[in-house]
Amino acid sequence: MGYAVVLGEALVDLLETERDGELIYRQAIGGAPLNVAVGTTRLGGDVRYYGTLGNDTLGDRIAAFLRQLGVDSNNLTRVGVPTTLAVTTFDGAEPTFQFYGEPPSYSLLRPDNIDESVVAAADVVYAGSISLMRKPFQDAARKAWAIDGPLRVFDPNVRPKLLPDAAAVTALRDLVEEFFATADLVKLSSADAEVLWDGAGPAAAADRILKIGARAVVVTCGAKGAYVATPEANVMLPAPAVSAVDATGAGDSVMGALIRRLLADGVPADLEGWQRYVRFALAVAGLVCESPGGAVAMPTNEELTTRWGALL
Known part of the structure; x- marks a missing residue:
């Protein structure tokens, strides 16, 4: 099994919660690509993480967190701006994010920071997010x-x-469609689809992405499960029933689980193979939703087995 290169933001989430009748903000390490890197690693995958962190105490904490969990962060770059904060409020278990810091500490990775030999030798490369x-x-x-x-x-x-x-x-839609055109897998949420294509549902969004050029599409639909599509066929898979307390990072855990399967077994030959991957990923996401806080909620294989029994 080879490794994945994950590129993107690392930041600090300030998660709104209540204690003794008072609203407070609990600090948690986050950022969707960081969550993906951690999720893949916790499931036994090997990840090389590319990103930029503020050269401050919060940046130090994120770097230490990645090292502690075994994410290869030799390609982290420290920059002279404060580490970005994401204030996170909730509607039920669903999070909404407001970002603070200009320029964002996560935005300063440069082309000359990319080691072409590291990327070329990878089995998977992940990009996307803010x-x-x-x-x-x-x-x-x-x-x-x-x-x-x-x-x-x-x-x-x-x-x-x-x-x-x-x-x-419109600018974001044009940008992401540029990447869709050569993607082996696109994972997005139903909420993403609605924003990008004027209220499009999972099937319409997946059809559009496949026509642009992607080889497979997974649209996560929260508690409803996920819509899985290839050029040949599609299916809606149900999510496992959970007692959700915090959906932060659930979609990222789906991507981390899918990357883990791609590292182990490569691209599935057909829709049935993708269904096995996505059922596994939905089980991972369900477990994430039962714990507060994004990256720290990413489960191990042992925790999955304890919760769900043997998984495909």
């Missing part, structure tokens, strides 16, 4: 994406708070 919306990171991601060799997986991870008007939505 870091892609800013330069110079966007150019760094394009450079890594263009390198031949690894499977390409992508998650737009749309954040409406960062899209102030219709022009911003």
Whole structure:
């Protein structure tokens, strides 16, 4: 089994909660690509993480967290701005994010930070999320994406708070469709699809992404499960029943689980193979939803077995 290269943001989530009748904010390490890197690693995968961290105490904590969990962070770059904060509020278990810090500490990865030999030797390269919306990171991601060799997986991870008007939505749609065209797998949420394509449902969004050029699409639909599509066939898979307390990082855990399966077994030959991968990923996400806090909730294989029994 080889390794995955994961590019994107690392930041600190301030999660709104209540204690003794008072609203407080609990600190948690997050960022969708960081969650993906941690999720893949916790499931036994090998990850090389590319990102930028503020050269401050919060950046030190994130770097230490990655080292502690075994994520290869030799390609982390420290930058002279404060580490980005994401204030997270909730509607039930579903999070909403507001970002603070300009320029964002996560946006400063440069093309010359990308080691082409590391990416070329990888089995999987992941890109996407909010870091892609800013330069110079966007150019760094394009450079890594263009390198031949690894499977390409992508998650737009749309954040409406960062899209102030219709022009911003159009610009993001054009950007992510550029990456969709050469992706082996696109994972997005039903909420992402609605924002990108004027309320499109999972089937319409998946059909569009496949026609653009992606080889497979997984649209997560929260408690309803996930829609899985290839050019030949599609299916809606139910999610396992859970007692959700915090959905932060659930979608990222799906991507981490899918990367873990791609590292172990490669691209499935057919829709049935993708269904096995996605059932596994939904079980991972269900367990994440039963614990608070994104990256720290990413489970191990042993924890999955304890919760769900033997998984495909």
